[in-house]
Structure formats: structure tokens, C-alpha cells
Amino acid sequence: MKLEFAVYRYNPDVDTKPYMKDYSVEVQEGTDMMVLDALLKLKEQDPTLAFRRSCREGVCGSDGINMNGKNGLACITPVSTFKGKKIEIRPLPGMPVVRDLIVDLTQFYTQYEKIKPYLINDDKTPAREHLQSPEEREHLDGLYECIMCACCSTACPSFWWNPDKFIGPSGLLHAYRFLIDSRDTATEERLSGLDDAYSVFRCHGIMNCVDVCPKGLNPTKAIGHIKSMLLQRAV
């Protein structure tokens, strides 16, 4: 069976503009493979093709790409998902392209830094550790699992239009992870940093982030919780 691919190619040192290049990969009938495996086969055919990958099992978040219009991780997306149709592979949308499928995620990380992604605790340092009850720990489920692949933020129109001001779904999921952490004492400071017209409130709840998250997380729900916290604090 022959699998057809159209891959976004752009090398700013050589190309004047991006273009789509067609490839094909021979796959044994009745077998399947991940898109990353197919990309590796394409790279054997054409060593100039550039893309990021590392763990190849959906943990590192390096190989976030856009496949037939939907963001996802190449390493955990089987080619059978596309039912034999030609697979169009593009870089994550909205981000500056460094080369081929590699995008510059500086703005994504800048937004992540803004939310202070670390525990802040002004209480006296305990002798051993900050204890947390199982119920308190449960609040972090569905939040801490984010691998920062950027699939969600780059699927969000609000992030496309205001990547310098809107934190984006991934950053906000992390923000809520620390806001709801019973060991964190900087809730007020964190909320003050989010109470503007862009950082959180540019989310209009279209749920593209939920649709594409390869880990099955729900950033829209977390953003809703942040909005509720901001409201309760203001009203």
C-alpha cells in the first residue's frame, strides 16, 4: 500500500516562499504506523526535511504538527486515522517557521513564563515537605499532565491574533494548576497578573484546545475556573 503525503517545506536560506512537496511511503498491507515513523521514512528519502522529535511516545511534546488541518503529536497519531487519504503535514499554525515543520515557540514560552510556573509559598519552610491531602492533590489531576507541545495554543485563534498578550490555553492550564494548588500562597498575586482584558478574557470558549489536546486535557474548563476566581474576587 502506498501512502501519499504533502509536506510543507520552507528553508528561509534557500526558498523565497514556502511550498508543499509530495512524497509517498510504501507500507505493508494490513499494517499501521505512526505519522512520526512515516516522517522518518520521508527523511530517509529526503534528508533535507526538518522536524523535531525526541521521545516518540507522546511524552516530550516535541513533534507537535498539523496533520490534515488538525494539530497533534506525530508520534501518537496512526496514519490509519486518515483512512488512506493523502496526508497534508504542516507546521503548527500561527507561529513563525524556522524551517520546514520546525516553528519558533518563543512567544509560547514567554507566555508560559508570565504565569510563574512554579510553586510560591511564603509560609515557614516545613522541616520535611509541604503536605497535601489526597483531596487537595486530586485538584491537580487533568492539569499537571500538560506536556507543553503547543498543539492547543497554536490551534487557538485568540492566540494567533494576540500571541504577545493572550496567555493561551496551555499557559492558562498551568496557571490554574498553581492557583488551585493548596501549597501555593500567591493566589492573589497570580490573579492580579491575569486580570486584564487579554491574558485570560481573550478566551471565548471555542474549545479548539480541547479538540486537539493529545493528552485529552481540558484547558477551556481550567480557564473557566480562572474566570470564576477572578469574578469572585471582583464582585
Add this chain to the structure above:
Amino acid sequence: MVTNAASLGRSGVHDFILIRASAVVLACYTIFLVGFIACSSPLTYDAWHGLFSALPMKIFTLLALVAVLVHAWIGIWQVLTDYVKSVSLRGVLQFVFVVAAFSYLAAGILIVWGV
């Protein structure tokens, strides 16, 4: 925190409350008007005139016009800051839309209180 001066609210949460509160007022006004039209069939001039002659309806209409102003101001600001990246063009467009919304309010007051 990102600051801005062109939106109506003092903060993100203020905008959030204003836009939703104004939406509730507009929804109530629309439902009431549709209900009135549906229930007073055939709709006569006298019935329509009578409706808008009542003080509570005048106040309700005025409230709806203020809600249009608030809702449009914040909504247009959000749309323009998404799609219009030229600050000067955005400023002009924002000015035009806000002036239009104020004009609707002024015209509405004159019309409704003239009944």
C-alpha cells in the same frame, strides 16, 4: 498584566461582567418584544403606540439602548484588537463605532421620549 485604555471596562473582569450584563438586558428586551408582537396579533398602531407610551417601557427601551452601547463598545474593541493591527486605523474605527453607538442612544432617547 496587559493594560489598555480603549475598552470600556476598567479591567478584564469588568469588561466580562459588563458585556454579559448588557447581553442579559438585550436578551430580555428581545424576548419581550417578540412575545408582545406574537401575542398581539393583529398588531395595530394603537397597541404599538400604547406600549411605548408607558413609562416602564420607555425606561426598558432606554436600558436596552445603553446595553447596546456597552455591548457594542466592548465587543467591537475585542474584534478590532484581534483583526486590525494598525493602531491608528484601529483607533479611527473604534471612534467611528463608539460614536455610532452613542448616536443610536441619543436618537433612541429622542424617539422614545417623543412618543
